[in-house]
Amino acid sequence: MLEFRQVYKTYATPQGPLAVLEGVDLELRGGESLALMGESGSGKSTLLHLAAGLDLPDSGEVLLADRSISALDEPARARLRRDTLGLVFQQFHLVPSLNVLDNLRLQARLAGRETPEWSAHLMQRLGLAGLERRYPEQLSGGQQQRLAIGRALAPRPALLLADEPTGNLDETTAGEVLALLLELVREAGSALLMVTHSAQVAAPLDRCLRLTHGRLGALTESGLTQPEPSRR
Numbered sequence: 001m002l003e004f005r006q007v008y009k010t011y012a013t014p015q016g017p018l019a020v021l022e023g024v025d026l027e028l029r030g031g032e033s034l035a036l037m038g039e040s041g042s043g044k045s046t047l048l049h050l051a052a053g054l055d056l057p058d059s060g061e062v063l064l065a066d067r068s069i070s071a072l073d074e075p076a077r078a079r080l081r082r083d084t085l086g087l088v089f090q091q092f093h094l095v096p097s098l099n100v101l102d103n104l105r106l107q108a109r110l111a112g113r114e115t116p117e118w119s120a121h122l123m124q125r126l127g128l129a130g131l132e133r134r135y136p137e138q139l140s141g142g143q144q145q146r147l148a149i150g151r152a153l154a155p156r157p158a159l160l161l162a163d164e165p166t167g168n169l170d171e172t173t174a175g176e177v178l179a180l181l182l183e184l185v186r187e188a189g190s191a192l193l194m195v196t197h198s199a200q201v202a203a204p205l206d207r208c209l210r211l212t213h214g215r216l217g218a219l220t221e222s223g224l225t226q227p228e229p230s231r232r
């Protein structure tokens with residue numbers, strides 16, 4: 001579903017080159033869920049951007065749905081994103097001029113994969129039924145994030161990428177939204193790669209990896225990381 005093979009990424013900064021990813025290997029299979037943890041600035045968002053084909057590695061390979069993103073031009077990467085991915089960020093990025101229902105349907109329509117029954121089910125499960133004609137600004141933060149999750153899952157993407165999806169919400173709301181997200185990801189049959197700072201948020205996912213010094217390692221009970229054992 002998603003594979004990183006010896007991925008390196010360095011940014012040019014006024015202070016000189018900043019090596020962020022230094023040989024990242026990762027394999028995420030269909031339907032699997034993975035939490036990505038790491039200190040602030042360790043490169044989690046960079047990794048997620050590469051996974052989405054929003055940026056390209058300096059060397060190494062990122063394969064999304066068995067296709068190397070570096071081998072595609074930007075329009076082809078955009079099509080691959082549309083056909084494969086759902087994205088949920090800390091900021092909700094809803095379309096202010098579209099009502100709730102049209103926001104929810106947006107991705108699925110663009111991907112040509114709208115299923116009215118699944119959309120209605122999502123509206124119901126996300127507690128948005130009855131709010132179809134409201135606009136995003138007329139929703140609470142928790143409702144807006146639930147809508148953003150519904151929009152990402154409406155096309156039943158093969159992979160959902162989520163960057164701190166509950167980071168903007170209070171603790172109770174965050175817990176509820178996370179539980180819903182995990183249930184609906186399972187129902188949609190999507191794989192999940194989720195960046196989080198919280199071990200509690202990471203706990204229910206299948207695996208948790210930590211990004212340290214540009215490399216990915218498995219989390220041990222001592223909180224230290226060790227290289228992930230080969231899965232082949």
Ligand SMILES: Nc1ncnc2c1ncn2[C@@H]1O[C@H](COP(=O)(O)OP(=O)(O)OP(=O)(O)O)[C@@H](O)[C@H]1O
Nearest residue numbers: 011012013020038039040041042043044045046047
């Ligand atoms: N476009 C860019 N140009 C230069 N430096 C960048 C760029 N994007 C990110 N960085 C730097 O790369 C490092 C990794 O950033 P990244 O956003 O991936 O970290 P993160 O682990 O997601 O951090 P956080 O948890 O704070 O969101 C940081 O030091 C950041 O300042």
